[in-house]
Amino acid sequence: MARRIVGSAAAVMLLALAGGLMAAGGSQSLRSAGARIGILAGAAAAPQHFSDPNYTATLIRDYSMIEPENQMKWRATEPARGQFNFRPGDELVRFAQAHGMKVRGHNLLWAKFNPAWLYRGHFTPAQLREIMRQHITRVAGHYAGRVFAWDVVNEAFDREGHLRHSIWYDRPGIGLAGDGTAYIAQAFRWAHAADPKALLFYNDFDAEGINAKSDAIYAMVKDFKARGVPIDGVGLQAHLGLNAAGVSQLAANIARFGGLGVQVQITELDVRVPVNAQGQLLSSNELARQAKVYGRVAEACAQEPACTAFQTWGFTDRYSWIPHHTHEKFGFALPFSSAYKPKPAYYAILSAFKKAERNRSVTGQRIRLERERLR
Ligand code: 9MR
Numbered sequence: 402m403a404r405r406i407v408g409s410a411a412a413v414m415l416l417a418l419a420g421g422l423m424a425a426g427g428s429q430s431l432r433s434a435g436a437r438i439g440i441l442a443g444a445a446a447a448p449q450h451f452s453d454p455n456y457t458a459t460l461i462r463d464y465s466m467i468e469p470e471n472q473m474k475w476r477a478t479e480p481a482r483g484q485f486n487f488r489p490g491d492e493l494v495r496f497a498q499a500h501g502m503k504v505r506g507h508n509l510l511w512a513k514f515n516p517a518w519l520y521r522g523h524f525t526p527a528q529l530r531e532i533m534r535q536h537i538t539r540v541a542g543h544y545a546g547r548v549f550a551w552d553v554v555n556e557a558f559d560r561e562g563h564l565r566h567s568i569w570y571d572r573p574g575i576g577l578a579g580d581g582t583a584y585i586a587q588a589f590r591w592a593h594a595a596d597p598k599a600l601l602f603y604n605d606f607d608a609e610g611i612n613a614k615s616d617a618i619y620a621m622v623k624d625f626k627a628r629g630v631p632i633d634g635v636g637l638q639a640h641l642g643l644n645a646a647g648v649s650q651l652a653a654n655i656a657r658f659g660g661l662g663v664q665v666q667i668t669e670l671d672v673r674v675p676v677n678a679q680g681q682l683l684s685s686n687e688l689a690r691q692a693k694v695y696g697r698v699a700e701a702c703a704q705e706p707a708c709t710a711f712q713t714w715g716f717t718d719r720y721s722w723i724p725h726h727t728h729e730k731f732g733f734a735l736p737f738s739s740a741y742k743p744k745p746a747y748y749a750i751l752s753a754f755k756k757a758e759r760n761r762s763v764t765g766q767r768i769r770l771e772r773e774r775l776r
């Protein structure tokens with residue numbers, strides 16, 4: 402009798418433990434639910450937080466892919482001309498490898514957040530062309546075989562779908578000013594030469610819906626595919642708010658890129674929520690509204706075979722660019738609380754992935770396409 406009681410108490414404890422694990426992601430993690438439908442579950446991460454055991458435990462449990470939030474950007478990798486620093490990026494790669502995660506590289510070329518030496522150098526187009534070639538070659542070459550996909554060019558179009566002015570395009574540019582997307586094509590060619598196996602992406606924000614910007618990206622991808630410029634995918638950042646108008650067209654937008662033979666990855670999803678002067682939520686209803694947006698993005702990605710990754714920009718409200726960037730007017734943008742508790746947004750993603758699991762034909766198509774691409 403006594404033994405039976407001990408036995409059943411142990412069973413109850415086991416059940417409770419299993420329940421606790423499930424609640425915290427455990428056997429139902431984003432990572433495993435994503436894997437079952439052929440989607441990588443990703444998060445932007447930063448090695449300076451690796452000393453926080455809650456941070457690493459959450460990453461390892463719930464994510465199959467990480468991307469350095471800042472460590473592979475130009476300012477980090479080439480702080481002085483011709484002098485490369487791969488230490489922080491390497492640390493992130495080592496962490497990913499130790500835990501069976503893929504690494505998305507971000508990014509090889511951007512108009513913003515470059516080192517001062519680049520802006521102040523008064524380089525000629527010929528010099529800039531050589532600086533750009535060397536940078537892409539060195540960085541993509543260093544990470545060859547360890548970074549499976551690169552954002553080769555980041556945020557080159559404005560909201561009207563025109564090319565933004567930039568040091569690479571026309572100020573002064575690498576000698577291709579006025580030649581439309583030629584400088585972008587050049588970046589992709591150099592990246593491909595440095596790492597022929599990496600998947601090469603163009604990445605931008607506010608292009609989730611069908612609008613002037615996503616139309617311009619679509620036209621560029623179509624042109625690149627027709628001319629054999631090596632492009633494999635489009636990254637849709639998805640920095641969203643509670644209204645997130647473009648999300649209703651997200652599935653259709655992903656489908657049209659799929660029709661061009663490229664994949665789409667959700668690369669930087671976060672959903673900002675307004676906060677009061679004390680930095681608190683206006684009401685708990687906001688988190689339910691936020692979860693709806695997360696769920697809709699996850700559903701759109703899961704239902705389209707071209708969508709191969711679902712990544713958020715960070716994962717815990719403890720570390721997010723949103724409060725600082727919005728002068729503390731918004732916050733709470735990510736799927737885990739600052740205490741690493743899964744929020745309604747987390748469960749919305751999980752349930753969208755599980756719902757998609759029932760639709761095996763989409764998963765089958767996605768996996769088959771992915772294999773063909775990697776061949
Ligand atoms: O979150 C990033 C922040 O910490 C950096 O200060 C900033 C500049 O490098 O970049 C932020 O990340 C951006 C990403 O690289 C590109 N898309 C927009 C992201 C948010 O600004």
